Amino acid sequence: MPLHVAVATRAFKRYSTYVGATLAGIFTNCVFGVIMCFVYLEVWGANPDAGGYDAGDAVTYVWLGQAMIMTVAVWGGGSPDDLAERIRTGDVVIDLYRPVGILGWYLAADLGRAAYHLLTRGLAPTLVGGLLFDLHYPADALTWLVFLAAIPIAVTVSFALRMLASLAAFWLLDDVGPRMLLGFAALFFSGLTVPLVILPDGLRELAMALPWATFLQVPADIWLGKRTGLEVVGGLAFMAGWAIVLLATCAYVLHRAERRVVVQGG
Amino acid sequence: MSLIEVADLRRTFTVRRRVEGERRKQRTEVEAVRDLTFAIDAGEMVGYIGPNGAGKSTTVKMLTGILVPTSGRISVAGVDPSRHRTALARRIGVVFGQRTSLWWDLPLHDSFDLLQKIYRTDPARHRANLAEFVELLDLGSLLDTPVRQLSLGQRMRGDIVAALLHDPEILYLDEPTIGLDVVSKGRLREFLRALNRDRGTTLMLTTHDLQDIEALCDRVIVIDHGTQVYDGTLAGLHEQGGSHRTVVVDLVDEAPPIEVPGAVTRRVEGPRQWLSFPTDASAAPIVAALASSYDVADLSIQEPDIEEVIRELYSRPRSG
Ligand SMILES: Nc1ncnc2c1ncn2[C@@H]1O[C@H](COP(=O)(O)OP(=O)(O)OP(=O)(O)O)[C@@H](O)[C@H]1O
Ligand SMILES: [Mg+2]
Numbered sequence: 346m347p348l349h350v351a352v353a354t355r356a357f358k359r360y361s362t363y364v365g366a367t368l369a370g371i372f373t374n375c376v377f378g379v380i381m382c383f384v385y386l387e388v389w390g391a392n393p394d395a396g397g398y399d400a401g402d403a404v405t406y407v408w409l410g411q412a413m414i415m416t417v418a419v420w421g422g423g424s425p426d427d428l429a430e431r432i433r434t435g436d437v438v439i440d441l442y443r444p445v446g447i448l449g450w451y452l453a454a455d456l457g458r459a460a461y462h463l464l465t466r467g468l469a470p471t472l473v474g475g476l477l478f479d480l481h482y483p484a485d486a487l488t489w490l491v492f493l494a495a496i497p498i499a500v501t502v503s504f505a506l507r508m509l510a511s512l513a514a515f516w517l518l519d520d521v522g523p524r525m526l527l528g529f530a531a532l533f534f535s536g537l538t539v540p541l542v543i544l545p546d547g548l549r550e551l552a553m554a555l556p557w558a559t560f561l562q563v564p565a566d567i568w569l570g571k572r573t574g575l576e577v578v579g580g581l582a583f584m585a586g587w588a589i590v591l592l593a594t595c596a597y598v599l600h601r602a603e604r605r606v607v608v609q610g611g
Numbered sequence: 612m613s614l615i616e617v618a619d620l621r622r623t624f625t626v627r628r629r630v631e632g633e634r635r636k637q638r639t640e641v642e643a644v645r646d647l648t649f650a651i652d653a654g655e656m657v658g659y660i661g662p663n664g665a666g667k668s669t670t671v672k673m674l675t676g677i678l679v680p681t682s683g684r685i686s687v688a689g690v691d692p693s694r695h696r697t698a699l700a701r702r703i704g705v706v707f708g709q710r711t712s713l714w715w716d717l718p719l720h721d722s723f724d725l726l727q728k729i730y731r732t733d734p735a736r737h738r739a740n741l742a743e744f745v746e747l748l749d750l751g752s753l754l755d756t757p758v759r760q761l762s763l764g765q766r767m768r769g770d771i772v773a774a775l776l777h778d779p780e781i782l783y784l785d786e787p788t789i790g791l792d793v794v795s796k797g798r799l800r801e802f803l804r805a806l807n808r809d810r811g812t813t814l815m816l817t818t819h820d821l822q823d824i825e826a827l828c829d830r831v832i833v834i835d836h837g838t839q840v841y842d843g844t845l846a847g848l849h850e851q852g853g854s855h856r857t858v859v860v861d862l863v864d865e866a867p868p869i870e871v872p873g874a875v876t877r878r879v880e881g882p883r884q885w886l887s888f889p890t891d892a893s894a895a896p897i898v899a900a901l902a903s904s905y906d907v908a909d910l911s912i913q914e915p916d917i918e919e920v921i922r923e924l925y926s927r928p929r930s931g
Contacts, residue, residue: 348728355725359716439712441677444700445729603696604679 348445349453356424356457367465374411374470381407382478396542402569403540405481408474409565410537412467416459416496417503417560419535421524424454425504429511429520441603448595452504459500484570491577495564498584502559505591512595515602530555536562542571556587612689613650614781614813615674620647620683622669643669644837647683653780656807656814658828658845660821662925666837667817668707671783674815675705688780701730704774708786711766712773713758719769720754723776730777737776744772747802764795771799775806781813782806788820800826821921835925849915851924855887857913858897863906871900882908890915 360367382404389400398406413419428451431437440447474480483489510523517523532538534557541552541562552558563580566572572580622644627636644666651657661667672678673685676692676699685692692699706712713722727737745751748768758766767787774782784803788796804827806812816827824831824845831848833841841848858874861883868876869884874897878885888897894912901907 348725351725351728355714355717355721362716436710438672438677438707439710442675442696442700442703442705443729444697604693 352453353457356454357461360461371469375473378411404478411470415462415466424451425507425511429514432514455504501588508595535560559584614653615651616686618684658824658831659817661834704779704782706774706784708789715759732777785817858886861909
């Protein structure tokens, strides 16, 4: 455990050296947040209870989405990208001959990165959004707590998906294909462009069952109080379930990779 | 039973190649290592040499368990490396000359701390080892420097320390002196010799610098095209190569190839000529003959060069 804490801390520190990139990123998040708010307000003006959200829920959803983009790494990135690069260059031999599992190591690093992004690219735009718009906040301390607990689970689900794409590099030496596929899936199913709750019947049920629903929709519903009592527990269980299934898949693929795959370079 | 045992080891890679006239890439098998058999005892320092692409790194990867053999058996410290990679990792150290096991964004000191956590080395043991190695390799002033700011030689020394902090019984070094200057090479060799002498660490060293081998290894294994072509002492390698000593003669004037009994002229460059004669023969009669029949301005005798011996070994037709 102390090792993984150290790994996470290092990742946090590593990202914290890019101050310029962070500030630019926060600015971008704010601009996008404002634009999306105006679009959403237009939509909810015409349709005041779309998806069971009111206008205040909708703008809050926008800022939660901006906070999650980098934290959950919706569009990819984070430690799985490092791994893909190390597979390509053959540096992965260094990871392989160490007496620690690759999966735990990279997960710890990604959680460290996510913590940094949550505190910067997550928090700052939300504060700005709160100044500019009338946002809804969790009703009580317990809801805050549950929401905060949901974030690392969402990061883990996203991590496992990104990791699967990166592990493909062991076979393909190139993870561009799998990554593009993952990006497309996130575009439609993460709820970042359109909340999953306003999708038409059928499509909505499908989207709500897929792992990308853990990125934003489920945590947002917890924040907004759309889930109460057992529904909150169910939401967390749904997220944890995907996290476990996907991590197990990663572990299996990694095991296969280690057994039969070729490490590049002399 | 030896510490490292390798029997009938084979590893093939499947590569896809574009073949002219064919639209699809064709799969071909590359035999990186074949029929390799050797054993290394605890405390030995073995040089593992061969030309580029001979299969050295492939062998080291299989010995560490990173790469699974196509066939054959390996036993390191009593276990099959690829099946017990993690358990074995605590007992071996590896230095890949072209790669680093340090973290480019961390100061050297933090990298070492992280390694202590990775290997769960006893903290007191870790501190003692660190102090000793840092002293011996003169890294004290660099501990706070981020790895990306280290020179190649400094980083290499850092990597050697990194590989040794958990007290490994075996140290594999894959081209550890690549890119180092003469002084750094000398210091590194000195360090490795002391490591072997004082701690009994078994060393397997892959290199293209034959002076590394001459300075460190009593035993050499030579491989070429994946097969072992020699396994024995360094002295034996000289004999096996049928090596020669060389007389370098500077004549006062240019002349046709010299003819003296007992020596053969190999090379002529202006007034300078190279004559070779068997290692076990005396140089005296040859020098005397030269002096009596030619106008000699200067003359020197070169001892057999291991590089030449190995070149000869490589260029020999392989059987089978
Ligand atoms: N991942 C791989 N895929 C295909 N062929 C490979 C792979 N790794 C090594 N080979 C082939 O196996 C052979 C042995 O390679 P290896 O890296 O073991 O050589 P080496 O003795 O370490 O050479 P060098 O002195 O250049 O480091 C070479 O022909 C190489 O092309
Ligand atoms: Mg090599």
